Amino acid sequence: MDFSRVELSAEDEAFREEARNFLSTHMTDEVRRRDRETGDNFDEGLHLKFGAAGYLEAEWKPESEGGFSRLRRRIWELEKRRVHVPWVTWGTTAMVARSVQKFGSPEVRDEVLPRVFSGEVRLCLGYTEPEGGSDIATCKTRAVRDGDAWIINGSKMFTTGAHNCQYVFLITNTAPDAPKHKSLTMFLVPLDSPGIEIQGLRTVDGDRTNIVYYSDVRVDDKYRLGDVNAGWTVLREPLNVEHGAVAAAPDGLQDTSIMMHQAGSLAAAVDNAAASVTRPGPDGRRLIDDNSVAYRLGRSAARLEAALSSPSIYGRVAIAQTMRDISPDLMDILGAASTLPYGTEGAADDGSSEYAFRFAPLVGIYGGTLEVFRNMIGQYTLGLGKPNYSPPKAS
Numbered sequence: 001m002d003f004s005r006v007e008l009s010a011e012d013e014a015f016r017e018e019a020r021n022f023l024s025t026h027m028t029d030e031v032r033r034r035d036r037e038t039g040d041n042f043d044e045g046l047h048l049k050f051g052a053a054g055y056l057e058a059e060w061k062p063e064s065e066g067g068f069s070r071l072r073r074r075i076w077e078l079e080k081r082r083v084h085v086p087w088v089t090w091g092t093t094a095m096v097a098r099s100v101q102k103f104g105s106p107e108v109r110d111e112v113l114p115r116v117f118s119g120e121v122r123l124c125l126g127y128t129e130p131e132g133g134s135d136i137a138t139c140k141t142r143a144v145r146d147g148d149a150w151i152i153n154g155s156k157m158f159t160t161g162a163h164n165c166q167y168v169f170l171i172t173n174t175a176p177d178a179p180k181h182k183s184l185t186m187f188l189v190p191l192d193s194p195g196i197e198i199q200g201l202r203t204v205d206g207d208r209t210n211i212v213y214y215s216d217v218r219v220d221d222k223y224r225l226g227d228v229n230a231g232w233t234v235l236r237e238p239l240n241v242e243h244g245a246v247a248a249a250p251d252g253l254q255d256t257s258i259m260m261h262q263a264g265s266l267a268a269a270v271d272n273a274a275a276s277v278t279r280p281g282p283d284g285r286r287l288i289d290d291n292s293v294a295y296r297l298g299r300s301a302a303r304l305e306a307a308l309s310s311p312s313i314y315g316r317v318a319i320a321q322t323m324r325d326i327s328p329d330l331m332d333i334l335g336a337a338s339t340l341p342y343g344t345e346g347a348a349d350d351g352s353s354e355y356a357f358r359f360a361p362l363v364g365i366y367g368g369t370l371e372v373f374r375n376m377i378g379q380y381t382l383g384l385g386k387p388n389y390s391p392p393k394a395s
Contacts, residue, residue: 006071015072019079022053027083035086036342039208042089042122042164050090051119060094060117074253081264089122089161095238096123096169100188103225103234108188112167124161125238126170126189126212129154136171136239137180137232141214143172143187150187150224152195152217160209162198166191168212169238175229184231188223189214205358248311256308257315262363263308266323269356270304272349273297273330293333300326317373320364327357 008016031043050056059076061067068076080087097116100109100123115121127136141154152172162168167188175183191198195217201209226234241258248254274297277287287293303326307318330353331338342351364370378384 008071008075012071012075016075016079019076022055023079023083023085027085031086032084033343036206039202039206040089040161040164041086041207042161043086044119044164046086047090047122048119051117056090056119057117060097070249070251070253077255081261084264084268087261089124089164092125092161092169093121093123093165095241096125096167096188099169099186099225099234099238103186104188105222107222112188115166121167122161122165123167123169123188124159124165126156126159126168128157130157130211132157136235137184139171139173139180139184141170141172142176143174143185143219145174146218148221150219150221152187152189152214152219155211155213157211158201158209159198159212160207162191162210162212163200163208169225170214171231171235174231178229181232182229184235185228186225186231186234187219188225189217189219190223193217193219203362205355205360205362207359207362256311257313257319258367259316259319259363260308262323262359263304263319265352265359266319266327266356267304267308269327269330269349269352270297270301272352273333274301276334276349287333296329296333300329313373313377316367317370317377320360320370323356323360323363327353327360331357 026046026049031046035041035043047056055076058066058068059073063069067073093116097113100112104112112121112123116123126141129136129138129140132138132140141152141156143150143152150172152170154172156168156170159168168191170187170189172185172187173183174185177183189196195215197213197215199211199213201211203209225231248256277293277297280286288297303322307315307322309315310318330349334348334353337346337348338353340347340351341354344351347354375387379386
């Protein structure tokens with residue numbers, strides 16, 4: 001593995017400074033405060049500024065179509081992460097926009113993509129159902145053909161960002177008697193359609209997600225993505241991206257796995273804890289001089305580095321599990337003041353370990369639970385076979 005530093009040209013150095021200046025100007029304390037208060041992990045004003053400056057289009061398009069070079073894309077991603085830009089809604093938008101480009105009708109592509117690049121249109125994921133768990137192929141939300149349109153009924157859980165989006169990438173069941181992977185059809189549903197109700201849900205980490213109800217929602221057939229009952233083909237690529245099951249880039253200029261943004265929050269918490277324990281207290285003593293503190297902090301840093309170096313789906317598991325394991329240690333090291341949240345006077349580390357602790361349980365659930373991913377690793381990588389959940393036979 002090559003850990004050498006990438007040498008930047010003068011032009012790329014100038015681009016990095018341009019990016020840093022733009023972000024320092026627009027990624028303000030007010031944006032951070034608003035994001036913590038709303039739990040949206042999205043800021044419309046900031047997003048529109050990205051669009052107006054051309055950053056959204058340049059980030060999404062390949063270099064051959066006027067987008068960033070691979071190196072500048074990496075610089076831009078790292079600089080955004082360094083200042084903790086709210087990211088989730090752009091992440092889902094960029095992911096779904098690729099399916100719109102590949103499977104959407106020319107009319108829908110023209111309707112959606114230019115406004116995605118300007119920031120005016122955002123896209124969210126309509127996958128999970130209240131009783132569906134992590135197996136999204138067990139979809140019960142029905143779409144029934146009605147002439148040149150479809151009538152959709154059902155509900156979806158954890159449609160994060162729906163209240164800030166204009167369309168939802170919706171998985172529906174169009175053939176209830178067919179095998180589950182051959183019964184699905186994907187739609188890009190306008191969220192201002194009559195019959196759609198969005199209700200906010202707060203998670204334990206303070207983030208907002210949504211449950212969305214679809215009651216006799218009429219959707220024109222032009223919004224269908226791909227063929228009828230071939231939704232799994234449309235869904236598979238963005239689902240692999242969300243799971244982190246994508247091939248490594250040969251140039252090394254990409255994250256080793258998904259969840260690196262969350263890992264950035266954990267890395268900030270570790271760094272802040274390290275800074276805190278090395279500062280002398282009123283009595284002149286430093287916490288780091290206690291061997292147990294030094295050991296636990298060192299162990300946390302080592303676990304974090306191992307997680308950051310784990311590739312693909314393994315890294316997705318390692319990051320989430322590491323956040324669960326070491327965030328309690330960080331809070332324990334820093335004491336009672338570590339329970340104070342961001343922006344609170346007297347917080348031990350400006351609330352970074354408290355946020356990591358609250359965020360940790362959810363990181364092991366988003367996009368599929370850790371148990372599901374461990375089963376995938378066991379089944380498809382280690383060849384251990386499919387888990388058997390049937391009850392034991394009576395002797």
